[in-house]
Amino acid sequence: MTRLDSVIRRLTAQRTVIDWAAEWARSQPGLVLELGLGNGRTYDHLRDRLPGRDIYVFERQPAAHPSCMPPDSHLLVGDIFETLPAFRHRFGHGAAVLIHADIGTGDQEENRRLAARLSPLIAPLLRASGLMLADRDFALEGCRDVTAETGIDPGRYFAYRREV
Numbered sequence: 001m002t003r004l005d006s007v008i009r010r011l012t013a014q015r016t017v018i019d020w021a022a023e024w025a026r027s028q029p030g031l032v033l034e035l036g037l038g039n040g041r042t043y044d045h046l047r048d049r050l051p052g053r054d055i056y057v058f059e060r061q062p063a064a065h066p067s068c069m070p071p072d073s074h075l076l077v078g079d080i081f082e083t084l085p086a087f088r089h090r091f092g093h094g095a096a097v098l099i100h101a102d103i104g105t106g107d108q109e110e111n112r113r114l115a116a117r118l119s120p121l122i123a124p125l126l127r128a129s130g131l132m133l134a135d136r137d138f139a140l141e142g143c144r145d146v147t148a149e150t151g152i153d154p155g156r157y158f159a160y161r162r163e164v
């Protein structure tokens with residue numbers, strides 16, 4: 001498989017999982033969180049699939065395509081390990097119905113550390129039945145891996161549902 005094949009496969013899985021989750025979240029109350037704005041591709045997709053919803057975006061160095069910048073009121077600038085706890089303090093436990101995290105790099109060891117540190121911050125933010133989507137596997141307390149329900153091949157993207 002070429003690197004181009006690999007990127008296409010990953011982005012196709014990413015879109016499939018986001019579409020699957022948005023279809024469910026459309027009729028559910030709760031906030032939507034985008035962890036890592038990057039150039040704004042997945043933020044743009046989320047706002048298209050969930051029009052009118054409050055989507056809060058976390059990014060330490062906002063540099064997205066100008067057409068994909070969230071409004072200031074919904075852009076939390078800074079290190080996510082500082083902005084996410086402050087957000088939970090502001091909105092409370094269980095405020096989010098859908099969280100999407102795409103904040104990794106090519107460094108797999110660093111990505112594992114990031115996921116391990118982030119997991120305990122993310123799980124309490126999800127409401128019961130809320131979904132967490134990610135570019136890598138997370139260990140989320142009280143959540144079940146539901147990736148198999150999304151229709152993608154295992155290991156390409158990840159989906160978790162909060163049970164309690």
Ligand code: SAM
Binds near residue numbers: 035
């Ligand atoms: N999903 C985005 C898209 O489709 O355009 C791409 C996101 S990009 C892979 C990852 C982003 O996460 C980068 O913009 C990076 O600055 C951000 N990021 C990584 N670690 C972060 C942290 N600790 N706090 C805040 N932002 C972080």
